[in-house]
Amino acid sequence: MVERTVLSGARVVLPSGVVEDGRVTVEGRRVVDAGTASPDGRPDTAAALDLTGHWIVPGFVDIHVHGGGGASFSGGTAEEALTAIRTHRAHGTTTTVASTVTGDLDDLARQAAVLSELTEQGDLAGIHFEGPFISSNRCGAHQPELLRDPDPADVRKLVEAARGAAKMMTLAPELPGGLDSVRLLAEAGVIAAVGHTDSDYDATREAIEAGATVATHLFNAMPSLLHRAPGPIPALLEDERITVELINDGTHLHPSILELAFDRAGAARVAFITDAMGAAGMSDGQYHLGPMRVDVTDGVARIADGPTAGAIAGSTLTLDTAFKRAVTVDKLPVEDAVRAISLNPARLLGVADRVGSLEPGKDADLVVLDAAYDLVGVMRHGEWIVKPAAITGG
Numbered sequence: 001m002v003e004r005t006v007l008s009g010a011r012v013v014l015p016s017g018v019v020e021d022g023r024v025t026v027e028g029r030r031v032v033d034a035g036t037a038s039p040d041g042r043p044d045t046a047a048a049l050d051l052t053g054h055w056i057v058p059g060f061v062d063i064h065v066h067g068g069g070g071a072s073f074s075g076g077t078a079e080e081a082l083t084a085i086r087t088h089r090a091h092g093t094t095t096t097v098a099s100t101v102t103g104d105l106d107d108l109a110r111q112a113a114v115l116s117e118l119t120e121q122g123d124l125a126g127i128h129f130e131g132p133f134i135s136s137n138r139c140g141a142h143q144p145e146l147l148r149d150p151d152p153a154d155v156r157k158l159v160e161a162a163r164g165a166a167k168m169m170t171l172a173p174e175l176p177g178g179l180d181s182v183r184l185l186a187e188a189g190v191i192a193a194v195g196h197t198d199s200d201y202d203a204t205r206e207a208i209e210a211g212a213t214v215a216t217h218l219f220n221a222m223p224s225l226l227h228r229a230p231g232p233i234p235a236l237l238e239d240e241r242i243t244v245e246l247i248n249d250g251t252h253l254h255p256s257i258l259e260l261a262f263d264r265a266g267a268a269r270v271a272f273i274t275d276a277m278g279a280a281g282m283s284d285g286q287y288h289l290g291p292m293r294v295d296v297t298d299g300v301a302r303i304a305d306g307p308t309a310g311a312i313a314g315s316t317l318t319l320d321t322a323f324k325r326a327v328t329v330d331k332l333p334v335e336d337a338v339r340a341i342s343l344n345p346a347r348l349l350g351v352a353d354r355v356g357s358l359e360p361g362k363d364a365d366l367v368v369l370d371a372a373y374d375l376v377g378v379m380r381h382g383e384w385i386v387k388p389a390a391i392t393g394g
Contacts, residue, residue: 057342067276095351130142195216195217215244237264269344276316299316
């Protein structure tokens with residue numbers, strides 16, 4: 001007998017909208033019903049769990065995260081990577097793409113070998129290479145001396161090192177080889193993302209025409225919007241082919257800028273990301289991002305020394321915090337927040353047939369939130385990672 005779990009009484013967020021007094025039924029690792037009716041006429045059993053007063057939303061999908069729990073995806077070991085994965089799972093991220101940080105090509109290839117194994121095992125949804133093919137003028141927390149132009153041969157080397165696990169690569173398309181590399185990535189089925197770039201409006205348009213489909217943490221690490229030199233931001237916002245990443249932690253973006261992105265791109269083209277480094281889920285202190293030391297004070301991570309000292313070094317964000325901020329501070333409709341944090345990134349990755357929404361046949365990946373939008377439960381593949389206190393032992 002396949003184990004059957006019924007979650008009842010909550011507000012359930014479906015692609016069609018919010019269902020009051022809803023029900024989600026799980027058998028094994030799959031959702032078999034989500035809505036109001038019991039599937040196939042069978043009555044609910046003693047396994048029914050009353051979640052009245054709560055929300056049930058799809059598991060979160062993070063396409064851009066560097067680490068968490070004191071560990072980094074650039075650490076080069078499966079143990080470190082799994083620590084980061086488990087940390088974010090406990091905060092609702094049931095699908096994770098591991099992001100690297102600029103380094104020597106051989107080091108990145110070795111990291112990719114480890115991360116590709118975790119992808120094959122199902123612990124990761126793939127690899128995102130952020131750097132080294134980015135602009136020294138917009139390098140942020142990446143080491144300037146390790147940056148290089150996006151030579152298509154080097155780009156191909158990293159893609160091949162990932163053994164089919166490469167999902168996305170961020171590059172600056174204005175650099176020599178940039179457009180050819182975008183075309184190479186598109187042909188290889190790898191998402192080409194425009195980021196850490198000094199590109200102008202026209203060059204960004206060229207990159208989109210060449211196959212770029214993502215704006216890496218829009219507004220951050222790129223020229224600001226100016227009235228005579230608009231830069232990459234409007235080109236990325238206006239094109240229906242582009243998904244824009246946003247870091248909704250209250251540090252990277254002012255609420256009015258987030259509102260601008262949603263108004264211009266629409267809720268269907270926004271993906272919330274954490275861009276989190278190892279300090280996510282941890283207290284203030286000193287950490288590492290790739291080879292760089294990072295100081296975290298009041299939850300804000302900054303490079304500790306060197307030529308980029310003081311630069312913001314990713315975030316300490318987890319997606320449950322991003323979700324709560326979206327609906328309580330930014331006043332987004334819950335349905336729009338769910339799209340940005342689950343369905344949109346799942347579609348971008350090409351895995352929306354399995355994750356990103358609560359629909360029959362999909363993986364039973366879900367998050368339970370209380371009335372204040374605080375996380376109280378996480379289920380992945382039908383198993384509780386965080387079991388709501390109200391149903392512990394149920």
